[in-house]
Amino acid sequence: MTPTRGYHHGDLRRALLDAAVEAIGESGPAALSLRDLARRAGVSHAAPAHHFGDKAGLLTALAVQGFDLLAGTLRDAGDDLLAAGVAYVDFAVRHRAHFEVMFRPELYRAHDPEVRAASDRAGGVLRERVAGLPARDGGAGDPGRDALAAWAIVHGFATLWLAGALPPRVGDEPREAARHVISRLVE
Amino acid sequence: MTPTRGYHHGDLRRALLDAAVEAIGESGPAALSLRDLARRAGVSHAAPAHHFGDKAGLLTALAVQGFDLLAGTLRDAGDDLLAAGVAYVDFAVRHRAHFEVMFRPELYRAHDPEVRAASDRAGGVLRERVAGLPARDGGAGDPGRDALAAWAIVHGFATLWLAGALPPRVGDEPREAARHVISRLVE
DNA sequence: GTGTCATCTTGTCAATGGCAAGATAGGATC
DNA sequence: GATCCTATCTTGCCATTGACAAGATGACAC
Numbered sequence: 001m002t003p004t005r006g007y008h009h010g011d012l013r014r015a016l017l018d019a020a021v022e023a024i025g026e027s028g029p030a031a032l033s034l035r036d037l038a039r040r041a042g043v044s045h046a047a048p049a050h051h052f053g054d055k056a057g058l059l060t061a062l063a064v065q066g067f068d069l070l071a072g073t074l075r076d077a078g079d080d081l082l083a084a085g086v087a088y089v090d091f092a093v094r095h096r097a098h099f100e101v102m103f104r105p106e107l108y109r110a111h112d113p114e115v116r117a118a119s120d121r122a123g124g125v126l127r128e129r130v131a132g133l134p135a136r137d138g139g140a141g142d143p144g145r146d147a148l149a150a151w152a153i154v155h156g157f158a159t160l161w162l163a164g165a166l167p168p169r170v171g172d173e174p175r176e177a178a179r180h181v182i183s184r185l186v187e
Numbered sequence: 188m189t190p191t192r193g194y195h196h197g198d199l200r201r202a203l204l205d206a207a208v209e210a211i212g213e214s215g216p217a218a219l220s221l222r223d224l225a226r227r228a229g230v231s232h233a234a235p236a237h238h239f240g241d242k243a244g245l246l247t248a249l250a251v252q253g254f255d256l257l258a259g260t261l262r263d264a265g266d267d268l269l270a271a272g273v274a275y276v277d278f279a280v281r282h283r284a285h286f287e288v289m290f291r292p293e294l295y296r297a298h299d300p301e302v303r304a305a306s307d308r309a310g311g312v313l314r315e316r317v318a319g320l321p322a323r324d325g326g327a328g329d330p331g332r333d334a335l336a337a338w339a340i341v342h343g344f345a346t347l348w349l350a351g352a353l354p355p356r357v358g359d360e361p362r363e364a365a366r367h368v369i370s371r372l373v374e
Numbered sequence: 375g376t377g378t379c380a381t382c383t384t385g386t387c388a389a390t391g392g393c394a395a396g397a398t399a400g401g402a403t404c
Numbered sequence: 405g406a407t408c409c410t411a412t413c414t415t416g417c418c419a420t421t422g423a424c425a426a427g428a429t430g431a432c433a434c
Contacts, residue, residue: 008399008412028293030217035390044414046392051412054392103350106215110351148357149340149371156343157335163290164297170335184336185372194429195381222421231383233423238381242422 013051013061015041020062024097029107034058059101059108060115066098067118074125082179082186084129085154089178092158100162103155126151153185154178200238200248202228207249211284216294221245246288246295247302253285254305261312269366269373271316272341276365279345287349290342313338320373340372341365 009015019040023032034055035045052058070091077087092099101107102119109115130147157178160166170177196202206227210219221242222232239245257278264274279286288294289306296302317334344365347353357364 006399012412028291030291030294033390034392045390046415047413049392103346103352104215104217105351107217144356145367145371148344148353148368152343152347152368153336153340153372154343155347156339156341156345158343159290159346160339160342164292165290166335169331180332181335181339184332185340194383195431199381220421221423232421233384234382236423 009041009043009047012041012043012047016048016051016058017062017065020058021095021097024100029059029097029101029104032059056108060112062098063102063108063110064112064114064118066095066102067115067122069095069098070102071118071122071125074122074129079129079132081129081132081150082182084126085150085182085186086175086178088126088154089158089161090175092162093174096162099158103159149185150182153182157181196228196230196234199228199230199234203235203238203245204249204252207245208282208284211287216246216284216288216291219246243295247299249285250289250295250297251299251301251305253282253289254302254309256282256285257289258305258309258312261309261316266316266319268316268320268337269369271313272337272369272373273362273365275313275341276345276348277362279349280361283349286345290346336372337369340369344368 016037019037020032023036023040032055034048037058038045038047041047048058052061070088073087073091074084077083127147130150131143161170161174161177166177203224206224207219210223210227219242221235224245225232225234228234235245239248257275260274260278261271264270314334317337318330320333320337348361348364353364
Protein backbone atom coordinates (compact mmCIF):
# COMPACT_ATOMS: atom_id res chain seq x y z
CA MET A 1 0.00 0.00 0.00
CA THR A 2 2.98 2.26 -0.54
CA PRO A 3 3.05 2.92 -4.26
CA THR A 4 5.67 5.61 -3.88
CA ARG A 5 8.01 3.89 -6.32
CA GLY A 6 8.09 4.86 -9.97
CA TYR A 7 8.13 8.20 -11.62
CA HIS A 8 4.71 9.18 -10.40
CA HIS A 9 4.10 9.25 -6.70
CA GLY A 10 0.42 8.53 -6.82
CA ASP A 11 -0.79 10.70 -3.98
CA LEU A 12 1.87 13.32 -3.58
CA ARG A 13 -0.47 16.12 -2.65
CA ARG A 14 -1.76 14.26 0.37
CA ALA A 15 1.71 12.99 1.23
CA LEU A 16 3.08 16.53 1.25
CA LEU A 17 0.26 17.81 3.44
CA ASP A 18 0.80 14.95 5.87
CA ALA A 19 4.53 15.64 5.89
CA ALA A 20 3.83 19.30 6.53
CA VAL A 21 1.70 18.47 9.55
CA GLU A 22 4.51 16.30 10.85
CA ALA A 23 7.23 18.87 10.20
CA ILE A 24 5.25 21.75 11.71
CA GLY A 25 4.54 19.60 14.72
CA GLU A 26 8.28 19.19 15.19
CA SER A 27 9.54 22.72 14.60
CA GLY A 28 6.65 25.07 13.98
CA PRO A 29 5.43 26.65 10.76
CA ALA A 30 8.26 29.19 10.56
CA ALA A 31 10.87 26.48 10.12
CA LEU A 32 8.89 24.66 7.43
CA SER A 33 10.94 23.84 4.34
CA LEU A 34 9.44 22.70 1.07
CA ARG A 35 12.59 20.80 0.28
CA ASP A 36 12.34 18.95 3.56
CA LEU A 37 8.78 17.95 2.74
CA ALA A 38 9.94 16.75 -0.67
CA ARG A 39 12.62 14.63 1.00
CA ARG A 40 10.10 13.18 3.44
CA ALA A 41 7.84 12.24 0.54
CA GLY A 42 10.76 10.86 -1.46
CA VAL A 43 10.40 13.19 -4.42
CA SER A 44 12.57 15.87 -5.94
CA HIS A 45 12.81 19.35 -4.49
CA ALA A 46 10.67 20.91 -7.20
CA ALA A 47 7.79 18.45 -7.05
CA PRO A 48 5.77 20.38 -4.44
CA ALA A 49 5.60 23.41 -6.70
CA HIS A 50 3.39 21.61 -9.16
CA HIS A 51 0.72 20.89 -6.59
CA PHE A 52 0.81 24.06 -4.52
CA GLY A 53 2.67 26.65 -6.53
CA ASP A 54 4.67 27.91 -3.61
CA LYS A 55 4.99 27.65 0.14
CA ALA A 56 2.01 29.91 0.76
CA GLY A 57 -0.04 27.70 -1.54
CA LEU A 58 0.76 24.63 0.54
CA LEU A 59 -0.10 26.41 3.77
CA THR A 60 -3.32 27.67 2.20
CA ALA A 61 -4.33 24.09 1.51
CA LEU A 62 -3.41 23.18 5.07
CA ALA A 63 -5.54 26.01 6.43
CA VAL A 64 -8.55 24.87 4.42
CA GLN A 65 -8.07 21.34 5.73
CA GLY A 66 -7.78 22.75 9.24
CA PHE A 67 -10.94 24.83 9.15
CA ASP A 68 -12.90 21.88 7.83
CA LEU A 69 -11.48 19.64 10.53
CA LEU A 70 -12.44 22.23 13.12
CA ALA A 71 -15.98 22.56 11.77
CA GLY A 72 -16.38 18.80 11.97
CA THR A 73 -14.96 18.64 15.47
CA LEU A 74 -17.31 21.35 16.72
CA ARG A 75 -20.28 19.70 15.07
CA ASP A 76 -19.45 16.36 16.66
CA ALA A 77 -19.20 17.98 20.08
CA GLY A 78 -22.94 18.48 20.23
CA ASP A 79 -25.19 21.39 21.06
CA ASP A 80 -23.67 22.35 24.38
CA LEU A 81 -21.54 25.50 24.32
CA LEU A 82 -19.24 24.25 27.04
CA ALA A 83 -18.66 21.03 25.15
CA ALA A 84 -17.96 23.00 21.97
CA GLY A 85 -15.44 25.13 23.82
CA VAL A 86 -13.65 22.11 25.19
CA ALA A 87 -13.67 20.62 21.70
CA TYR A 88 -12.13 23.82 20.33
CA VAL A 89 -9.23 23.58 22.76
CA ASP A 90 -8.89 19.88 22.17
CA PHE A 91 -8.74 20.51 18.43
CA ALA A 92 -5.93 23.03 18.89
CA VAL A 93 -3.91 20.55 20.92
CA ARG A 94 -4.52 17.51 18.77
CA HIS A 95 -4.22 19.33 15.45
CA ARG A 96 -1.60 21.75 16.58
CA ALA A 97 0.00 22.17 13.15
CA HIS A 98 -3.30 23.03 11.49
CA PHE A 99 -4.28 25.38 14.27
CA GLU A 100 -1.00 27.24 14.24
CA VAL A 101 -1.27 27.87 10.52
CA MET A 102 -4.97 28.75 10.48
CA PHE A 103 -4.59 31.78 12.72
CA ARG A 104 -1.40 33.10 11.14
CA PRO A 105 -2.79 34.64 7.95
CA GLU A 106 0.52 36.16 6.92
CA LEU A 107 1.75 32.64 6.20
CA TYR A 108 -0.84 31.81 3.56
CA ARG A 109 -3.38 33.33 1.21
CA ALA A 110 -6.08 34.15 3.71
CA HIS A 111 -8.24 35.77 1.06
CA ASP A 112 -8.40 32.60 -0.99
CA PRO A 113 -12.09 31.80 -1.56
CA GLU A 114 -11.64 28.21 -0.39
CA VAL A 115 -10.15 29.42 2.87
CA ARG A 116 -12.91 31.93 3.43
CA ALA A 117 -15.56 29.32 2.76
CA ALA A 118 -14.00 26.79 5.12
CA SER A 119 -13.44 29.44 7.76
CA ASP A 120 -17.08 30.54 7.47
CA ARG A 121 -18.25 26.97 7.91
CA ALA A 122 -16.31 26.62 11.15
CA GLY A 123 -17.43 30.05 12.36
CA GLY A 124 -21.01 29.16 11.59
CA VAL A 125 -20.94 26.12 13.85
CA LEU A 126 -19.39 28.16 16.65
CA ARG A 127 -22.09 30.82 16.33
CA GLU A 128 -24.81 28.19 16.42
CA ARG A 129 -23.51 26.86 19.70
CA VAL A 130 -23.38 30.34 21.20
CA ALA A 131 -26.90 31.07 20.02
CA GLY A 132 -28.03 28.01 21.97
CA LEU A 133 -26.73 29.57 25.17
CA PRO A 134 -29.53 30.76 27.46
CA ALA A 135 -29.63 34.53 27.85
CA ARG A 136 -27.44 35.57 30.74
CA ASP A 137 -28.88 36.95 33.99
CA GLY A 138 -32.42 37.20 32.79
CA GLY A 139 -32.06 38.19 29.19
CA ALA A 140 -29.81 41.18 29.55
CA GLY A 141 -27.01 39.55 27.54
CA ASP A 142 -25.77 40.75 24.19
CA PRO A 143 -25.52 37.67 21.94
CA GLY A 144 -22.77 39.25 19.84
CA ARG A 145 -20.76 39.96 22.92
CA ASP A 146 -21.40 36.50 24.33
CA ALA A 147 -20.19 34.90 21.13
CA LEU A 148 -17.04 36.98 21.07
CA ALA A 149 -16.31 36.36 24.72
CA ALA A 150 -16.75 32.63 24.26
CA TRP A 151 -14.53 32.53 21.22
CA ALA A 152 -11.89 34.70 22.85
CA ILE A 153 -11.67 32.62 26.01
CA VAL A 154 -11.32 29.29 24.24
CA HIS A 155 -8.98 30.68 21.63
CA GLY A 156 -6.88 32.40 24.23
CA PHE A 157 -6.67 29.33 26.41
CA ALA A 158 -5.71 27.18 23.43
CA THR A 159 -3.08 29.65 22.27
CA LEU A 160 -1.53 30.00 25.70
CA TRP A 161 -1.54 26.24 26.14
CA LEU A 162 0.25 25.69 22.83
CA ALA A 163 2.75 28.43 23.62
CA GLY A 164 3.61 26.68 26.85
CA ALA A 165 2.81 29.91 28.67
CA LEU A 166 0.48 28.44 31.27
CA PRO A 167 1.81 27.71 34.76
CA PRO A 168 2.44 24.05 35.58
CA ARG A 169 -0.34 23.87 38.13
CA VAL A 170 -2.87 24.05 35.29
CA GLY A 171 -1.97 20.43 34.70
CA ASP A 172 -1.40 18.41 31.57
CA GLU A 173 -4.93 17.56 30.64
CA PRO A 174 -6.13 20.24 28.23
CA ARG A 175 -9.75 19.10 28.11
CA GLU A 176 -10.17 19.12 31.85
CA ALA A 177 -8.33 22.40 32.32
CA ALA A 178 -10.31 24.02 29.52
CA ARG A 179 -13.61 22.87 30.98
CA HIS A 180 -12.67 24.35 34.31
CA VAL A 181 -11.75 27.73 32.84
CA ILE A 182 -14.61 27.98 30.38
CA SER A 183 -17.13 27.17 33.08
CA ARG A 184 -16.21 30.54 34.59
CA LEU A 185 -17.93 32.09 31.59
CA VAL A 186 -20.91 29.84 31.01
CA GLU A 187 -21.79 28.73 34.53
CA MET B 188 21.86 63.03 16.31
CA THR B 189 22.49 60.29 13.78
CA PRO B 190 26.06 59.17 14.43
CA THR B 191 25.72 56.23 12.09
CA ARG B 192 28.78 57.29 10.07
CA GLY B 193 32.16 55.89 10.76
CA TYR B 194 33.31 52.39 11.41
CA HIS B 195 31.44 52.07 14.65
CA HIS B 196 27.73 52.53 14.61
CA GLY B 197 27.40 53.77 18.14
CA ASP B 198 24.11 52.19 19.09
CA LEU B 199 23.75 49.26 16.76
CA ARG B 200 22.08 46.97 19.24
CA ARG B 201 19.20 49.37 19.74
CA ALA B 202 19.07 50.21 16.04
CA LEU B 203 18.75 46.54 15.16
CA LEU B 204 15.99 45.95 17.68
CA ASP B 205 14.12 48.98 16.36
CA ALA B 206 14.58 47.78 12.81
CA ALA B 207 13.31 44.36 13.84
CA VAL B 208 10.15 45.88 15.29
CA GLU B 209 9.62 47.74 12.05
CA ALA B 210 10.31 44.73 9.84
CA ILE B 211 8.11 42.40 11.87
CA GLY B 212 5.35 44.98 11.75
CA GLU B 213 5.55 44.87 7.98
CA SER B 214 5.80 41.16 7.30
CA GLY B 215 5.59 39.20 10.53
CA PRO B 216 8.32 37.44 12.49
CA ALA B 217 8.58 34.51 10.09
CA ALA B 218 9.82 36.73 7.28
CA LEU B 219 12.41 38.44 9.44
CA SER B 220 15.88 38.56 7.90
CA LEU B 221 19.01 39.49 9.80
CA ARG B 222 20.56 40.77 6.61
CA ASP B 223 17.60 43.02 6.03
CA LEU B 224 18.00 44.45 9.52
CA ALA B 225 21.68 45.04 8.84
CA ARG B 226 20.77 46.91 5.66
CA ARG B 227 18.20 49.01 7.49
CA ALA B 228 20.81 49.93 10.07
CA GLY B 229 23.43 50.62 7.41
CA VAL B 230 25.93 48.02 8.57
CA SER B 231 27.38 44.88 7.08
CA HIS B 232 25.49 41.62 7.01
CA ALA B 233 27.55 40.06 9.77
CA ALA B 234 27.30 42.90 12.25
CA PRO B 235 24.16 41.63 14.03
CA ALA B 236 25.89 38.40 14.96
CA HIS B 237 28.24 40.22 17.30
CA HIS B 238 25.40 41.63 19.38
CA PHE B 239 22.93 38.78 19.35
CA GLY B 240 24.81 35.70 18.22
CA ASP B 241 22.08 34.51 15.91
CA LYS B 242 18.50 35.18 14.92
CA ALA B 243 17.10 33.49 18.00
CA GLY B 244 19.33 35.70 20.10
CA LEU B 245 17.90 38.83 18.58
CA LEU B 246 14.35 37.62 19.08
CA THR B 247 15.19 36.68 22.65
CA ALA B 248 16.23 40.26 23.30
CA LEU B 249 13.03 41.45 21.66
CA ALA B 250 10.97 39.16 23.87
CA VAL B 251 12.64 40.49 27.01
CA GLN B 252 11.95 44.04 25.87
CA GLY B 253 8.35 43.05 25.15
CA PHE B 254 7.65 41.47 28.53
CA ASP B 255 9.10 44.50 30.29
CA LEU B 256 7.00 46.82 28.15
CA LEU B 257 3.94 44.75 28.98
CA ALA B 258 4.67 44.79 32.69
CA GLY B 259 4.98 48.57 32.58
CA THR B 260 1.81 48.95 30.57
CA LEU B 261 -0.18 46.81 32.99
CA ARG B 262 1.23 48.66 35.97
CA ASP B 263 0.31 52.01 34.46
CA ALA B 264 -3.24 50.84 33.82
CA GLY B 265 -4.03 50.94 37.51
CA ASP B 266 -5.62 48.51 39.94
CA ASP B 267 -8.77 47.78 38.02
CA LEU B 268 -8.87 44.37 36.35
CA LEU B 269 -11.00 45.59 33.48
CA ALA B 270 -8.56 48.42 32.80
CA ALA B 271 -5.66 45.98 32.94
CA GLY B 272 -7.41 43.74 30.44
CA VAL B 273 -8.01 46.62 28.06
CA ALA B 274 -4.38 47.63 28.47
CA TYR B 275 -3.29 44.08 27.63
CA VAL B 276 -5.19 44.18 24.35
CA ASP B 277 -3.99 47.69 23.64
CA PHE B 278 -0.42 46.56 24.21
CA ALA B 279 -0.82 43.73 21.72
CA VAL B 280 -2.13 46.12 19.08
CA ARG B 281 0.36 48.91 19.65
CA HIS B 282 3.36 46.65 20.17
CA ARG B 283 2.30 44.02 17.72
CA ALA B 284 5.83 42.96 16.81
CA HIS B 285 6.82 42.38 20.42
CA PHE B 286 3.59 40.58 21.21
CA GLU B 287 3.85 38.26 18.23
CA VAL B 288 7.34 37.22 19.23
CA MET B 289 6.68 36.90 22.96
CA PHE B 290 4.10 34.16 22.58
CA ARG B 291 5.92 32.19 19.94
CA PRO B 292 8.58 30.48 22.03
CA GLU B 293 9.89 28.37 19.17
CA LEU B 294 11.31 31.55 17.64
CA TYR B 295 13.62 32.40 20.51
CA ARG B 296 15.29 30.99 23.60
CA ALA B 297 12.31 30.93 25.89
CA HIS B 298 14.32 29.32 28.68
CA ASP B 299 16.77 32.20 28.77
CA PRO B 300 16.86 33.46 32.38
CA GLU B 301 16.34 37.05 31.30
CA VAL B 302 13.21 36.07 29.42
CA ARG B 303 11.87 34.08 32.34
CA ALA B 304 12.50 36.96 34.70
CA ALA B 305 10.82 39.51 32.46
CA SER B 306 7.93 37.15 31.80
CA ASP B 307 7.50 36.59 35.53
CA ARG B 308 7.43 40.32 36.14
CA ALA B 309 4.59 40.78 33.65
CA GLY B 310 2.74 37.76 34.96
CA GLY B 311 3.08 39.07 38.50
CA VAL B 312 1.34 42.32 37.64
CA LEU B 313 -1.47 40.45 35.91
CA ARG B 314 -1.97 38.20 38.93
CA GLU B 315 -2.06 41.22 41.24
CA ARG B 316 -4.88 42.73 39.24
CA VAL B 317 -6.85 39.49 39.32
CA ALA B 318 -6.33 39.18 43.05
CA GLY B 319 -7.93 42.59 43.43
CA LEU B 320 -11.11 41.30 41.83
CA PRO B 321 -13.94 40.86 44.35
CA ALA B 322 -14.90 37.23 44.82
CA ARG B 323 -17.53 36.25 42.31
CA ASP B 324 -21.11 35.52 43.34
CA GLY B 325 -20.50 35.67 47.03
CA GLY B 326 -17.07 34.18 47.43
CA ALA B 327 -17.56 30.94 45.55
CA GLY B 328 -14.95 31.83 42.95
CA ASP B 329 -11.66 30.06 42.47
CA PRO B 330 -8.96 32.74 42.18
CA GLY B 331 -6.75 30.51 40.06
CA ARG B 332 -9.57 29.88 37.67
CA ASP B 333 -10.51 33.56 37.60
CA ALA B 334 -6.96 34.55 36.74
CA LEU B 335 -6.73 32.01 33.96
CA ALA B 336 -10.10 32.98 32.55
CA ALA B 337 -9.16 36.66 32.56
CA TRP B 338 -5.82 36.02 30.91
CA ALA B 339 -7.36 33.70 28.35
CA ILE B 340 -10.10 36.09 27.33
CA VAL B 341 -7.83 39.10 26.86
CA HIS B 342 -5.11 37.05 25.20
CA GLY B 343 -7.61 35.38 22.91
CA PHE B 344 -9.23 38.64 21.96
CA ALA B 345 -5.86 40.22 21.24
CA THR B 346 -4.69 37.26 19.19
CA LEU B 347 -7.86 37.12 17.13
CA TRP B 348 -7.72 40.85 16.60
CA LEU B 349 -4.14 40.70 15.34
CA ALA B 350 -4.94 37.74 13.11
CA GLY B 351 -7.71 39.75 11.50
CA ALA B 352 -10.08 36.94 12.36
CA LEU B 353 -12.76 39.04 14.02
CA PRO B 354 -15.86 40.01 12.03
CA PRO B 355 -16.02 43.61 10.80
CA ARG B 356 -18.90 44.54 13.05
CA VAL B 357 -16.55 44.38 16.04
CA GLY B 358 -15.29 47.73 14.81
CA ASP B 359 -11.83 49.19 14.51
CA GLU B 360 -11.32 50.45 18.02
CA PRO B 361 -9.55 47.70 19.94
CA ARG B 362 -9.80 49.34 23.35
CA GLU B 363 -13.52 49.86 23.12
CA ALA B 364 -14.21 46.43 21.67
CA ALA B 365 -12.03 44.79 24.28
CA ARG B 366 -13.77 46.60 27.12
CA HIS B 367 -17.12 45.43 25.83
CA VAL B 368 -16.06 41.80 25.60
CA ILE B 369 -14.10 41.67 28.85
CA SER B 370 -17.02 43.19 30.75
CA ARG B 371 -18.84 39.94 30.02
CA LEU B 372 -16.42 38.29 32.43
CA VAL B 373 -15.95 40.87 35.15
CA GLU B 374 -19.37 42.52 35.26
C1' DG C 375 52.17 56.63 22.75
C1' DT C 376 50.95 51.81 23.18
C1' DG C 377 48.25 47.86 23.86
C1' DT C 378 43.89 45.71 24.36
C1' DC C 379 39.50 44.50 23.18
C1' DA C 380 34.87 45.40 21.63
C1' DT C 381 32.99 46.42 17.29
C1' DC C 382 32.38 45.95 12.51
C1' DT C 383 33.77 44.13 7.56
C1' DT C 384 34.85 40.94 3.95
C1' DG C 385 34.72 36.38 2.31
C1' DT C 386 32.81 31.95 2.21
C1' DC C 387 29.60 27.84 2.59
C1' DA C 388 25.42 25.07 2.81
C1' DA C 389 20.47 25.41 2.61
C1' DT C 390 16.33 27.40 0.83
C1' DG C 391 12.49 29.19 -2.43
C1' DG C 392 11.42 29.75 -6.84
C1' DC C 393 11.86 29.48 -11.89
C1' DA C 394 12.88 27.23 -16.47
C1' DA C 395 13.38 23.43 -19.32
C1' DG C 396 13.12 18.77 -20.00
C1' DA C 397 11.88 13.73 -18.92
C1' DT C 398 8.23 10.34 -17.93
C1' DA C 399 4.00 8.06 -17.94
C1' DG C 400 -1.09 7.57 -17.82
C1' DG C 401 -5.01 7.89 -20.56
C1' DA C 402 -7.83 9.44 -24.41
C1' DT C 403 -8.51 9.22 -29.28
C1' DC C 404 -8.06 7.26 -33.58
C1' DG D 405 -1.77 -0.93 -31.27
C1' DA D 406 0.04 3.80 -32.47
C1' DT D 407 -0.14 8.54 -31.47
C1' DC D 408 -0.91 12.55 -29.05
C1' DC D 409 -1.87 15.14 -24.96
C1' DT D 410 -1.35 16.54 -20.53
C1' DA D 411 -0.49 16.02 -15.68
C1' DT D 412 3.28 14.80 -13.00
C1' DC D 413 7.92 14.77 -11.64
C1' DT D 414 13.24 15.76 -12.39
C1' DT D 415 17.45 18.26 -13.20
C1' DG D 416 19.71 22.51 -13.30
C1' DC D 417 20.10 27.08 -12.06
C1' DC D 418 20.03 31.68 -9.44
C1' DA D 419 19.37 35.04 -5.71
C1' DT D 420 18.80 35.23 -0.81
C1' DT D 421 19.63 33.78 3.74
C1' DG D 422 21.95 32.28 8.33
C1' DA D 423 26.08 31.14 10.14
C1' DC D 424 30.99 30.96 10.61
C1' DA D 425 36.03 32.42 10.09
C1' DA D 426 39.48 35.75 9.68
C1' DG D 427 40.81 40.25 9.45
C1' DA D 428 40.26 45.52 9.79
C1' DT D 429 39.12 49.50 12.68
C1' DG D 430 39.01 52.47 16.42
C1' DA D 431 37.60 53.61 21.39
C1' DC D 432 39.56 53.53 25.74
C1' DA D 433 42.67 52.48 29.59
C1' DC D 434 47.18 52.77 31.07
